[in-house]
Amino acid sequence: MAETDLALYAAHDLPFWRAGVVRFHVRGCGECRGLLDALCADRQELRRSADDMPANVDWDQLAAEMTANIRVGLAAGECVTPRERKVAAISWRPAAIAAGLVVLLAGAWWLNIPRSDTETIGRALRDMATGGRISATQEERGPVVGASSSGVELLENGGRMGIEQRGLEPVMFSVSTQGSASARYVDQDTGQVTITATYVQ
C-alpha cells in the first residue's frame, strides 16, 4: 500500500471507496497498520501543539495589532499597485495616423487632379445624392463660357481659361451665343478701359 494513500486515509481525505480498500488492507498487513498508527499519532501531536496558545496572550492587544497590520498592508498595496487608467475611446495614435493619411491624400489630390475634374466628380456625387435630379437639369455637351463679377472664363475639354485684370472687378460683363464672354474694366487711376474676352475655339 502506498504511503501517500495511508497518509490521506489518516487525514480522512480519501474517497469513500478507496478508504474502504485501505481499511481492508490495513487489517491484514501489520507493516501498513504500524505506519498508519504512526501517521495518526503525528496528526494528533500536531493538532495538540497547534491548540496550545502562548502564555500571557492579551487578546485585545493582539486584535488591535492585527487590525493595524491589515490597514498598513492595504495602504502599502495602494502605493505599489498601478492605478487603473481610463482608456480613451479613440487613442491618439490611430487618430494621428488617420489625420496624416488624410493630409497625404488631400495633398496628392491637390497636386495631381485638375480643379475641373474635382468639380466634375463633385457634381457627379451630388447627382448620386440627389438621385440625378441635378444632372437632368444641366446636361452639358459643349464648351461653356461664363462671365461674372470675377471675370470671364472658358471651360472646354477639361481645360480652363480665365482672364482677369489685376484684381479689378469688371464694371460690366456679357456672354454671346456664339461662344464668347467679355468683361469690361476701368482703371480708376488712369481711366483706361480694358475689355477681356474668351472665345471657344
Add this chain to the structure above:
Amino acid sequence: MSNKIYIALALAGAISLQAQAINHKIDFPKDSPVSLLSEDFGNSNATARGANLIEVNAGLSLRNSSQKRIRSMTLMVSTPDAAGKGSVSVPTLDAGPGETFSVHIGTRLIRPLTAGNPVVEVTLDGVLFDDLSFYGPDVLHSQRTMIRWELEAQRDRKYFKTLLATSGAEGLRKEMLSSLARQGDSSQRGVQMVRGRATNLDTERESQFAFLDIPESPVEASSGMARIGASLAGAPRFEVRNRSNRPVRHLEVAWIVKDQQGREFLAASMPADMTLVPNQTGQVVQDAALRFDRPISIDSMSGFVSSVEFADGSQWIPSRGALDQARLRQLINPSPEEQRLSQIYTRKGIQALIEELKKF
C-alpha cells in the same frame, strides 16, 4: 517624431517643386503699326497640379509706330493645348503717331501637363485707326467689335458735344451724373453660355420673345421663341427681315430676361452671320443655352436688334435718340467711351471733360 518631419518636408518640397517659370512669346508682325518697347512678365508662373495652371501677369509698353492715330487694339493670348483663346483689348485709345501706351494682361489658364515649361503666346489680333481702317489677322473677329466701339465713341462724343453747345457745362454735368448713376445701378448677373444642348426636359417650356422695335433699325426681328427651364433659357430662334435697301451680312440681337419679380437685365447677345438682301426674311436658330449663376425664375424674355453689319463692312448702331427710350436706357450698357469720359469727369472735373471733348 523624425518621420513626421520627413513627411512634412517631403510634402512641402513636392509642392514647392511644382512651381515653374513660364516661357512667353510676343509675336508682332514685322509691319505691325504697334511696336513693343518693353515687357514685364515678372509675376507670371506655372504650377503643375495634374494640369498646368498658368498665371500670366504681364505689362507691355507699346508704341504707335504708324502714321495714323490708333483708336483701339486687341491682343490675343493663347497657349498650346489650352482651351480656347483669350483676348485683351483697349477700346478707348487715342494714341497718335510715336506715342506710347501700356496694356496689362492678367490671365489664368489650365492646360494638360506636357514636358517642358509652358509657353504663353501674345499676338496682335487687330489695330483700328481713327479712319476706321484696320490692321491685323483678325483671328478673333475683333475688327467688327472694334469698329462698333469706335462708332459708339463717335456717337457719344457728338452727343456730349451737342449737349455742351446747347445746355452748357451745367447740362453736360447733369448728363454725366445721370450716366454715373446708371453705371452704378447695374443689375447684372453672372451668366454662363453653354454651347450645344443644355436642357431640362422635365421643366422646360416654350416662351415667346417680345421684340422692342427701334424704328431706325435696318433689320426687324420678330416671332422669337426660346425654351425656359429652372434658371436657364436655351435654344432661341427668331425671324429677321432686312427692311433697309442694303444687303446685310451680320447682325446682333440683345437678349433681355425678366424675372418674376419684374426685374429686367441684359442677359446675352445673339450674334448671327447671315446674308439678307433688302426685304429678305431669314431665320436665326442658336444651339446654345443661357444659365444663371443664381437661381432665377424667368418670367419673360425680350430682345432688340443692337447692331447690323452691311455687306460693305459698314455698321449700324442705335442712335442716342433711340437709346433714350426709358426702358432701353436702363438696360443698355454705356459705351466704353462714355465710361472713359465719365471717369475723366469723376477724377478731374467738368472743365477737364470739356477739354477732352474738344480734342475730337
